[in-house]
Amino acid sequence: MSKPKLVMVGNGMAGVRTLEELFKIAPEMYDVTVFGAEPHPNYNRILLSPVLAGEMKVQDIILNDHDWYRENRVNLHLGKKVARIDRVKRVVISEDGTEEPYDRLLLATGSTPFMLPIPGNNLEGVIGYRDIADTDAMIEAAKKYKHAVVIGGGLLGLEAANGLKLRGMDVTVVHLGAWLLERQLDEVAGKMLQKSLEDRGLTFLLEKQTEALIAGESGRVAAIRFKDGMQIPAELVVMAAGIRPNISLAEASGIYCNRGIVVNDTLQTYDPKIYAVGECVAHRGIAYGLVAPLFEQAKVAANHLANYGIGRYTGSVTSTKLKVTGIDLFSAGDYMGGKGTEEIVLNDAAGGVYKKLVIKDNKLVGGVLYGDTADGPWYFQLLKDGKDIHEIRDSLLFGQSMVGDVGHAGQSKAAAMSDDAEVCGCNGVTKGTIVRAIKEKGLFTLDEVKKHTKAASSCGSCAGLCEQILASTLGGAYQATASDKKPLCGCTDHSHKDVREAIVAQHLTTKEAVFEMMDWKTPNGCDKCRPAVNYYLISTFPHESKDDPQSRFINERSHANIQKDGTYSVVPRMWGGLTTPDELRAIADAAEKYNVPTVKVTGGQRIDLLGVKKEDLPKMWADLNAAGMVSGxxxxxxxxxxxxxxxxxxxxxxxxxxxxMGVKLEKMLFDMYAPHKVKLAVSGCPRNCAEA
Known part of the structure; x- marks a missing residue:
């Protein structure tokens, strides 16, 4: 007896996850055929950004290789776009004429990038950012051109901008909103993110409306013009201003569509033999773009296709846990607040941490976390459960460890999570899935958890939580990854220890030499490895190594210490605690000239100028240098x-x-790189007045 035929149009993450769920419960039920417009098997679109940045290769982001399709007896048509669905004959026809009959049809056509309807949007050098082909085009452009403009300050736009910057381009991000990621962050967090990205070399133009893209003599895009008349060079323009559900095939086939392909709670369209999942879908008027809801849809669709018929998709309460160029962000619920709500806020600008929790009627209804997102899953669970937080309100902002077993904060945090709490938003993996895999498959390491559950295999921001779950589940049997074996960053498989040892053994004196000798995956490194390698080089060979100022942190580049309000502290050096009238006069003049609000004598026998504006730092240091003073x-x-x-x-x-002696010591050790800050004191008698 022949099996019924299931045809799937679209070979992306939501569709293939539906097949995976189907094969778990009914592996022999259908003859399955898949059409994919791209020439690649299913891959993780979330990881296109690391590919663009040079931190990963295309083969690293493949989720289901060709062997998976063969093992599951899937008839795979790659590089074939479906042109038409004949619903009467129940046949799909691809552009090359390939026909496949179906008994059940699954549409997983995803979404397409929104291209601004402006003059010049079809010029060479203007692309969307959605797939491997787009990523390859951007990589090639970065080899030939200098000026890139990214239109859109959402997650995709920021990741594209970061990748192009790491490829050596000058990048400007144009955004219509007043702050970045306005759909995930409030204004404070958005501004903090902007400042951090500006420190990495990105330029931002906010509240700018694009009027036209202008061609150069070759016909390629050469500039972008805004409605206020401003114009900037642009040899590559990336449209990252949003996505649209890809409904053209469904509409042409007479399937009812609204914002997306309209489906019911079993993910069936108005034609009950046709299902739809993923970004192409509109369920109860909502189109989801995050992975977790799409995987929830996949599970329900698979159950219904397997004739279980018990699952219903009623919508998703979503949280967003993101990693934007290495910066952790989390938001959920009504994070903006409003009438009848209260806010609990922690704002540590200097430490790069911002937390805002929104409360209504003693329940957590929303929140934003910037920089420290460890408690995001816990907050999200409180929000979903509608739990009364009155008794823990005083310590709520400081996380779960402050309301539980503080002696075992990490393990208790993991143990306290419910089984349906989401751990990995990228792949829709819950704590219960991880715990079951650990127990049933005998997993002992994070790498094994990644392999069997896919948790922590995408952006990696949940790796720490996965390790906590391992520790709480296994107890003493947990095999933690040795710190000296963990890769320095995503650009390399080598650890900090490996890099330090190679620098000494090979007598390497430039970061370029380190990257070449150790087969770095990206030619320019990233914001994690560049400062580390630069530090290891200079601390190992201080008189030979070539310092790279752009690989230093912002405080070192500006010779000042950023404060909680975003201003800077400037401390000129006073050798051995000694100074002169001329130096004091220069400090006083600088304080007056640049309107320094606070001047303080430090415990280290120096003078601190507090509240200096960032734009005044170069001029202030020029004045102090002219008086013979250098940075402290x-x-x-x-x-x-x-x-x-x-x-x-x-x-x-x-x-x-x-x-x-103090002056000699300080001058001898000046410019020394150390593992930590070093403070010395010299006393001239046993009374120890210098507190040595």
Missing amino acids: HAYGKSIRTVKTCVGAEHCRFGTQKSMT
Whole structure:
């Protein structure tokens, strides 16, 4: 007896997840055929950004290789776009004429990038950002051209901008909104994100409306013009201004569509033999773009296709846990607040942490986390459960460890999570799925969890939580990954220890030499490895290594220490705690000239100018340098200060020339790279007035 035929149009994450769920419960039920417009098997679109940045290769993001299709006896048509569905004959026809009959049809056509309807949107060099072909086109453009413009300050736009910057392009992000990621972050978090990305070299034009793209002599895009008349160069324009459900095939086939392909709670269209899942779908008027809801749809559709008929998809309460160029972000629910709500806020701009929890009627209804998202899943569970938080309100902002077993914070946090709590938003993996895999498959390491559940295999932001679940489930049997074996970052498989040892053994003196010798995956590194490698080089060979100022952190680049309000602290060096009238006069003049609000004598026998604006730093340092003063390095892993007492030069109890020794020590150790900040003191007698 022949099996019924299931044909799937679209070979992306939502569709293939539906097949995976179907094969778990009814592996022999259908003869399955899949049409994919791209020439690749199913891959993780979330990881296109690391491919663009050079941190991963295309083969690294394949989720289901060709063997998977063969093992599951799937008839796979790659590079074939379906042109028509004959619903009367129940046949799909591809553009090359291939026909496949179906008894059940699954549409998983995904979405398409929204291309602004402006003059020049069809020029060479203007592309969307949705698939591997788009990524390859951007990589090739980065080899030939200098100026890139990304239209859209959402997640996709920021990841594209970061990748192009790492490829060596000058990148400007154009955004219509007043702050970045306005659908995931409030204004405070959005502005913090912008500042962090500006420090990495990206340029932003907010509240800008694009009027036209202008061609150069070759016919390729050369500039972008805005409605206010401003114009900037653009040899590559990436449209990342949103996506639209891909409903053209369904509409042409007479299937009812609205914002997307309209489906019921069993993911069936108005034609009950045709199902639809993923970004192409509109369920109860909502089209979802996050992975977790799409995987929930996949499970329900698979159950119904297998004739279980018990599952219903009633919509998703979504949270967003993102990693934007290495910065962790989380948002859920009504994070903007409003009438009848209260807000609990922690804002540590200098530490790069912002938390806002929105409460209504003693229930958590929304929140935004920036920089520290470890408690995001816990907050999300409180939100979904509608739990009364009155008794834990005082400590709510400080996370789950403050309301549980603080002696075992990580393990108790994982143990307290419910089984249906989402751990990996990228792949829709819950805690229960991970725990079952650990127990049933005998998993002991994070790598094994990644392999069997796909948790932590995408952006990696949930890796720490996965390790906590391993530890709480296995107890003493847990095999933690040794810190000296963990890769320095996604650009390399080598650990910090490997890099340090290679620098010494091979006498490497430039980061380019390190990247070449150790087969770095990306030619320019990333924001994690560049500062680390630069530090290892200079601390190992301080007189030979070539310093790369752009690989230093912002405090080191600006010779100042960023404060909680975004201004800077400037501390000129005073050798051995000594100064002169000319130096004091120069400091006073600088304080007056640049309207410094606070001048403080530090405990290290120096003077601190607090509240300096970022734009004033170069001019202030030019004035101080002209007076013979240099940075006190009050921000670096280096010699900070050498305090001295007056010693034998002046003190009647002094037996040693402490000031002379202090000045010599400080000048000898100046510019030294150290594992941590270093502070010294020299006393000239046993009374120890310098507190050495």
